[in-house]
Amino acid sequence: MSRHAPARLCLLALLTWAISASAGTITIKGSDTMVALCQRWARAFRDANPSVRLQVTGGGSGTGLAALVEGSTDIAMSSRPIAPIELERIKQRTGVDPVVIEVARDGVTFFVNPGNPVRALSVSQLAGLFSGDVTRWSQVGGDDRRVILYTRETTSGTSEFVRDHLLGGLDFAPIAQPLPGTGAVVNAVSRERFGVGFGGAAFSRGVVPLRVRVDADEIAPTPEAVKTGRYPFSRALTFVLARPAEGDVHRFLQWVASDEGQALVVRAGFFPLR
Amino acid sequence: MRELTQPALASRPTPPSGEAQRRAARWDLFVELAVTGAGVAGIVLLLLMIVFVVREALPLVLDPTQREQASLGKLLLPQPWRDGHPPAFLWNPTSKVPKVSVWPLVIGTLKVTFVALAMAAPAGVAAALFTSEFAPGRLRTWIKPTIELLAGIPSVVLGSFALMTLASALQATFGFDFRLNALVAGLAMSLAIVPVIYTLTDDALRAVPHTYREAALALGATRWETAFRVVLPAAAPGVLGALVLGVGRAVGETMIVLMASGNAAMVSANLAEPTRTLSATIAAEMGEVVMGSTHASLLFLLGAILFLFNLVLNVTAGAWVRARLQRREGAPS
Numbered sequence: 001m002s003r004h005a006p007a008r009l010c011l012l013a014l015l016t017w018a019i020s021a022s023a024g025t026i027t028i029k030g031s032d033t034m035v036a037l038c039q040r041w042a043r044a045f046r047d048a049n050p051s052v053r054l055q056v057t058g059g060g061s062g063t064g065l066a067a068l069v070e071g072s073t074d075i076a077m078s079s080r081p082i083a084p085i086e087l088e089r090i091k092q093r094t095g096v097d098p099v100v101i102e103v104a105r106d107g108v109t110f111f112v113n114p115g116n117p118v119r120a121l122s123v124s125q126l127a128g129l130f131s132g133d134v135t136r137w138s139q140v141g142g143d144d145r146r147v148i149l150y151t152r153e154t155t156s157g158t159s160e161f162v163r164d165h166l167l168g169g170l171d172f173a174p175i176a177q178p179l180p181g182t183g184a185v186v187n188a189v190s191r192e193r194f195g196v197g198f199g200g201a202a203f204s205r206g207v208v209p210l211r212v213r214v215d216a217d218e219i220a221p222t223p224e225a226v227k228t229g230r231y232p233f234s235r236a237l238t239f240v241l242a243r244p245a246e247g248d249v250h251r252f253l254q255w256v257a258s259d260e261g262q263a264l265v266v267r268a269g270f271f272p273l274r
Numbered sequence: 275m276r277e278l279t280q281p282a283l284a285s286r287p288t289p290p291s292g293e294a295q296r297r298a299a300r301w302d303l304f305v306e307l308a309v310t311g312a313g314v315a316g317i318v319l320l321l322l323m324i325v326f327v328v329r330e331a332l333p334l335v336l337d338p339t340q341r342e343q344a345s346l347g348k349l350l351l352p353q354p355w356r357d358g359h360p361p362a363f364l365w366n367p368t369s370k371v372p373k374v375s376v377w378p379l380v381i382g383t384l385k386v387t388f389v390a391l392a393m394a395a396p397a398g399v400a401a402a403l404f405t406s407e408f409a410p411g412r413l414r415t416w417i418k419p420t421i422e423l424l425a426g427i428p429s430v431v432l433g434s435f436a437l438m439t440l441a442s443a444l445q446a447t448f449g450f451d452f453r454l455n456a457l458v459a460g461l462a463m464s465l466a467i468v469p470v471i472y473t474l475t476d477d478a479l480r481a482v483p484h485t486y487r488e489a490a491l492a493l494g495a496t497r498w499e500t501a502f503r504v505v506l507p508a509a510a511p512g513v514l515g516a517l518v519l520g521v522g523r524a525v526g527e528t529m530i531v532l533m534a535s536g537n538a539a540m541v542s543a544n545l546a547e548p549t550r551t552l553s554a555t556i557a558a559e560m561g562e563v564v565m566g567s568t569h570a571s572l573l574f575l576l577g578a579i580l581f582l583f584n585l586v587l588n589v590t591a592g593a594w595v596r597a598r599l600q601r602r603e604g605a606p607s
Contacts (some may be wrong), residue, residue, distance in 0.1 A: 175547070177537055188453070
């Protein structure tokens with residue numbers, strides 16, 4: 001991308017807004033994590049409602065919310081809570097509070113080989129493992145064997161989520177082995193007795209999901225704990241609107257919350273709302 | 275070629291009529307042009323490829339932002355990466371503070387290539403010595419095609435074999451900490467380059483004139499002495515060519531290392547630790563890279579390094595072979 005990219009993006013956003021205002025297109029912009037899910041929704045919704053056009057673009061949660069502040073998108077996808085300053089700016093423009101709607105949940109499971117006696121770790125112990133500060137399982141209550149780390153290639157959204165939420169944006173240990181997909185990580189850990197990896201909770205054949213110790217509790221990554229947010233590595237995936245939805249946007253949101261819409265959430269590797 | 279074919283044409287018992295002769299000459303010209311064209315096309319394609327790779331990597335030098343993000347210092351010198359840790363050679367171009375050292379990848383490539391060659395060169399050359407010097411004719415007609423069949427196995431199959439079976443077997447046998455490591459990848463890679471080394475070495479050995487063997491045996495050398503002291507040295511340039519092609523294949527091979535090496539980019543001399551090669555890095559990251567970014571230019575730089583490596587290897591080997599041939603033939607220097 002060149003230095004003019006932001007300017008071009010703004011122009012593009014403005015253009016799409018102009019088009020959407022005239023031709024009944026719903027523009028959705030934001031979180032890269034949510035793009036694939038949202039595109040599934042858009043495709044399925046369009047099949048049922050051919051008159052409605054949906055345009056889904058990524059760029060990150062911040063980009064989506066900035067576009068919402070400018071009024072250049074109908075819906076912002078955000079995988080983080082909206083910041084007070086963003087809320088304030090939107091309110092300044094529209095005069096009403098923006099609407100935040102949870103549309104799905106995202107959770108990351110850490111897993112080990114069944115042959116490893118470790119079953120629960122605290123957040124700081126997990127951070128120690130993946131930053132490389134903890135190199136032996138005996139340091140976290142396991143056998144005196146080396147910790148074998150599996151991560152995802154750095155371009156993966158899951159990898160980024162773990163990096164940001166577990167390591168505070170720092171890099172994984174250089175010795176961590178990046179694999180091309182969650183399936184590959186599960187496969188590797190199922191064969192490596194002292195391996196540890198992470199991925200969506202849907203994949204856990206041949207591996208044992210770790211419970212996360214928070215204070216005195218040990219929380220398993222069950223759909224229930226992910227939904228309520230009790231499980232520490234879970235987050236809400238939200239749509240943010242500048243004002244209450246109406247017309248086609250309202251119909252789309254209702255459809256997303258329906259059983260049909262939520263079924264696609266599972267297929268995209270996330271957790272449904274119910 | 276021309277000197278050979280033209281007298282042959284001219285010495286035909288019945289010279290053809292003028293019209294047929296002209297047609298034959300036209301056909302000759304056409305074939306010659308076609309063959310020359312094929313040869314030139316090969317060279318042109320190679321040149322275009324080099325131009326393409328270099329052009330894509332050029333922004334690293336020309337673009338001020340990229341020059342700053344991937345300066346020579348960042349590429350070649352250890353960089354700070356975490357408080358309380360010494361600076362290190364790291365490759366992590368998509369991190370918050372990108373790390374772009376090429377050393378982990380270059381060393382990873384050399385490690386895997388070394389293991390592959392250390393396994394494949396003795397095995398391939400020994401097998402070729404056996405089939406060309408010792409094996410009875412019937413056995414040879416079985417062994418050669420079988421080993422050559424190994425070359426037909428897709429590298430993704432070899433990679434899966436290494437990932438699923440070989441890695442577990444080696445870990446169980448030697449008690450490696452890391453299931454996937456440079457040794458597993460190198461071993462799987464040796465399966466891919468053994469047929470290359472074997473076939474070319476066998477051809478080189480069989481091209482040694484029979485008089486050499488007869489002379490050695492007549493002087494009282496045993497079959498083993500003949501094979502090892504006379505035939506093998508005589509075929510040395512061909513054997514070296516086989517090894518160079520084997521190394522070239524190992525350096526560029528992607529799928530096997532991508533699947534079996536563990537892909538952790540770090541500098542270490544330990545063969546039992548995971549490693550990341552140049553080719554695997556390009557394969558893993560090219561699909562997701564933002565075109566025009568420093569990261570993309572860096573991946574093309576890695577490609578250029580691979581190119582340069584093979585070029586140097588081939589030129590050096592070629593020079594060695596020429597010097598060697600000159601010495602053997604006693605040509606005036």
